[in-house]
Amino acid sequence: MTFKAFIIGLLATFGIPWLLLVVVPYSTMRSLDPVEYGKNSEFTGAFVPKRDGRIKEGSRIFGQEGCALCHTQVIRPTYAGNDVHRGEWAGLRKSSSVDEDTRRETIAQDFQQEDVAHIGQTRVGPDLSNFGRRLEHYLKLNKSSRTPEQWSLMHLYNPKAVPRYEVPETGAQIITAWKSACPPKSGLFDEVQVNGAGHGNLPVDIGEGIGIRPTDRARALASYLVSLKKDTLGNPLPDALNFNPKAPQSEE
Amino acid sequence: MAETNSTPDSEDVVLRSSIDRSLRHPVMFLFASGALWLVLSIVLGLVASAKKHNPEFLTCFSWLDAGKVDAAHMSAMIYGWGSQAAFGIIIWLMARLSRKECTASGVILWAAHVWNAVVLYGVIRIMMGEGSGVTYMEFPSEVWPLLLVCYTIITIWSLIQFQVRDAGHVYVSQWYLLAGLLWFPWIAVTAWVFVFLMDGHPLMIAGVAAWFKGTLFTLFFLPVALGSAYYLAPKVTGRPVYSYNIALFGFWSLAVFGPWAGMQKLVGAPIPQFLPYAGAASMILILIPAIAVGYNIIKTVIGNSELVAESPSLRFTAAGIVLFVVFGALSVFLHTVPALKLTQFSYTGYGFDVLGLYGVFSLCAFGAIYFIVPRITRREWLSRRFIKWHFFCSLYGISSVVICAVAGGLSQGQGIEDLSQPFGTMAERASQIGWGVTLAWAFLLFANLFFCLHLLLMWARLGRRSSHPTLLDAHHPTSPHGPEGEVDNYSSASA
Amino acid sequence: MDHTRDNPLKRFSAFWIAILLATSFGIALIITQPFAPDKTDKAYEMVGEGRLEIKEEIDRAQNDALNEAALADALQAQAKSFDKNTESKGSMPIPSAAPASAEKPAE
Numbered sequence: 073m074t075f076k077a078f079i080i081g082l083l084a085t086f087g088i089p090w091l092l093l094v095v096v097p098y099s100t101m102r103s104l105d106p107v108e109y110g111k112n113s114e115f116t117g118a119f120v121p122k123r124d125g126r127i128k129e130g131s132r133i134f135g136q137e138g139c140a141l142c143h144t145q146v147i148r149p150t151y152a153g154n155d156v157h158r159g160e161w162a163g164l165r166k167s168s169s170v171d172e173d174t175r176r177e178t179i180a181q182d183f184q185q186e187d188v189a190h191i192g193q194t195r196v197g198p199d200l201s202n203f204g205r206r207l208e209h210y211l212k213l214n215k216s217s218r219t220p221e222q223w224s225l226m227h228l229y230n231p232k233a234v235p236r237y238e239v240p241e242t243g244a245q246i247i248t249a250w251k252s253a254c255p256p257k258s259g260l261f262d263e264v265q266v267n268g269a270g271h272g273n274l275p276v277d278i279g280e281g282i283g284i285r286p287t288d289r290a291r292a293l294a295s296y297l298v299s300l301k302k303d304t305l306g307n308p309l310p311d312a313l314n315f316n317p318k319a320p321q322s323e324e
Numbered sequence: 325m326a327e328t329n330s331t332p333d334s335e336d337v338v339l340r341s342s343i344d345r346s347l348r349h350p351v352m353f354l355f356a357s358g359a360l361w362l363v364l365s366i367v368l369g370l371v372a373s374a375k376k377h378n379p380e381f382l383t384c385f386s387w388l389d390a391g392k393v394d395a396a397h398m399s400a401m402i403y404g405w406g407s408q409a410a411f412g413i414i415i416w417l418m419a420r421l422s423r424k425e426c427t428a429s430g431v432i433l434w435a436a437h438v439w440n441a442v443v444l445y446g447v448i449r450i451m452m453g454e455g456s457g458v459t460y461m462e463f464p465s466e467v468w469p470l471l472l473v474c475y476t477i478i479t480i481w482s483l484i485q486f487q488v489r490d491a492g493h494v495y496v497s498q499w500y501l502l503a504g505l506l507w508f509p510w511i512a513v514t515a516w517v518f519v520f521l522m523d524g525h526p527l528m529i530a531g532v533a534a535w536f537k538g539t540l541f542t543l544f545f546l547p548v549a550l551g552s553a554y555y556l557a558p559k560v561t562g563r564p565v566y567s568y569n570i571a572l573f574g575f576w577s578l579a580v581f582g583p584w585a586g587m588q589k590l591v592g593a594p595i596p597q598f599l600p601y602a603g604a605a606s607m608i609l610i611l612i613p614a615i616a617v618g619y620n621i622i623k624t625v626i627g628n629s630e631l632v633a634e635s636p637s638l639r640f641t642a643a644g645i646v647l648f649v650v651f652g653a654l655s656v657f658l659h660t661v662p663a664l665k666l667t668q669f670s671y672t673g674y675g676f677d678v679l680g681l682y683g684v685f686s687l688c689a690f691g692a693i694y695f696i697v698p699r700i701t702r703r704e705w706l707s708r709r710f711i712k713w714h715f716f717c718s719l720y721g722i723s724s725v726v727i728c729a730v731a732g733g734l735s736q737g738q739g740i741e742d743l744s745q746p747f748g749t750m751a752e753r754a755s756q757i758g759w760g761v762t763l764a765w766a767f768l769l770f771a772n773l774f775f776c777l778h779l780l781l782m783w784a785r786l787g788r789r790s791s792h793p794t795l796l797d798a799h800h801p802t803s804p805h806g807p808e809g810e811v812d813n814y815s816s817a818s819a
Numbered sequence: 820m821d822h823t824r825d826n827p828l829k830r831f832s833a834f835w836i837a838i839l840l841a842t843s844f845g846i847a848l849i850i851t852q853p854f855a856p857d858k859t860d861k862a863y864e865m866v867g868e869g870r871l872e873i874k875e876e877i878d879r880a881q882n883d884a885l886n887e888a889a890l891a892d893a894l895q896a897q898a899k900s901f902d903k904n905t906e907s908k909g910s911m912p913i914p915s916a917a918p919a920s921a922e923k924p925a926e
Contacts, residue, residue, distance in 0.1 A: 098525075103856055142376075158740070188458045258389070487836065509841040509842065517848055
């Protein structure tokens, strides 16, 4: 084999997958046309899922803290996995407190405003695609006085100390203290001197006159976590993206 | 170890000796610093693994938080150990095979120091929580161009040596090394541009990072390991490679299937559907080069089982190649669609990556290091026992990884796919598997502490002055490597 | 040493060939990327169109209601009566609240 034949062979065997797997898909996905609501829909214009919170910054911190190592953010189509049917991962199920099933699989528009999609490496902890939705729902159902941000900050500080809400498939609501495998993130919190009530600190008691204050990074991360709502509640899918359309209602 | 397949040609020996002398500083530095990074990365891996089943372990140190320490562990292992071991092997092997002295060893040594500084900086930034946030490319964005520049300075001389080699037959190892040398910048520049420089869709950025991680193994670490194996197997046994045609076939099959690997980590994500499945298909087809290379190398050394038992380099290399065949076979099973459902987000992926990086690449690299270091330091290894412990503890560690992570990951994945099981079932299984993986890292730490110590002693020129190589079996009456065991140590050769 | 294959010139050209080969795909990227524009903002622009329509309507209504002469007069009147501590009229009628029906408090 001559050097020239070798180089040509190498360029060809590398160049083709380089084009087909990397360059063309990357360039195409960069220039996706916005999906518009169809004529039958009550909504008009482009479909842009609403995301509320410090998404860009929080997403970057999510990646930097390595949360993507243990948590995924993808609800796979059923040919690739059972995520849609697992608990409340994909959205809220229809039940006495929920009018409509809001579950859906992940779509490409779900990661807007983030620098990189945190698909995740392993599932040591649950999938987080709809973490914000679940949290809000459970806190409301259980009439908790905590806001979702507060719960998230407590979880980041000490995952074992915060009640977890489990909804078995029967729909019953129970509060359990879970053996969470999530490690505490002490780096996201500062210990501060507290004289008196201590505003903005976490409700933990670790000693006289010491409070735990979340850093800006912790707040951004909590804001991002609470914004994770990738279901159809408030964001109905346009026809082009809806792989599970409702049967058409009969005309009255 | 003597080359019994050629008559001792004193001019040839002088040339080899001068080649070894010319690159002794950069190569020894790369191997020694690589070994230190290996120990550090295994310690970090031990901490990361322990935190998965014991989350309260070491929470007092915020820079050791679980996600960050795991990212630091993998980055240190790949860029601290793996890359430097690969560079050392490439530099020495290409110089020897092209029969050219190294004329830029000062520059290479300097660039190797900078590489270490940059990797250290990147690892510290990751542990401070200031990494890039991109899974599989966790170094902050400014690290990558620095690594690419150092890479060019370290390896371009090998490319030049190849082009100015004497006319004659090109050996298959040279093709593997040449390919690896070119593939690395191709994948690294592409990944750096698409992930960090350009504004792309977040999903495709994740996809390109996963592609980079996959092809880094199939197109850089694997070719270097295979090139080294193709050199050592005939060299130590004194027989030619079993089949040159199979060798070429194995190389080109890797070149065809390798570049498609990586995106199988993103099955089910809303990217074009063929992308992850192309990655899975290529990982299945990796069995073909695995069988070709495995068959070729094993046929070359077969019938010489005493040599495999005695020679550290051959023993490690043969183990690495056998593990490559195991890797290929496992890969077929793990990347089918039903298996992917179970294993995609379980311990399996991690265990499989470790099997590749440690079981295949690192074992072959150890084989090369045990061969090269005596030649460039002109000393022999000090302790047969250290080498044996290194070997057996590595084997125990890798088997634990395969059994616990790869097999356990299947049961873990099955726990989450089975909708009748609550989430806790999967979490319990993961915790049990975690203990097994932590134990595996403990074995590997033990093994590599001895390796590192042994290598540092050689670097400090404290090896045995002897013309008998250190063999693992002391009971052989005569050296199988000929009388006096030719180490290229001619006192008459001038510098 | 075979001088026809290894000389400084050959080494120099080998260096640049190596650099060219290593950066070949980087160069290919530079060539291909301008053909793939970034349209991620287009969705936001489309959603923004509706908002911009509403904004234009409000702007038009506010511009129509703006009566610059009356505003200038009112400011002058205000300036003249500044020291008299009396109320002065502005340029726009004061909107009066709609009469609210309230119960007479029980006595």
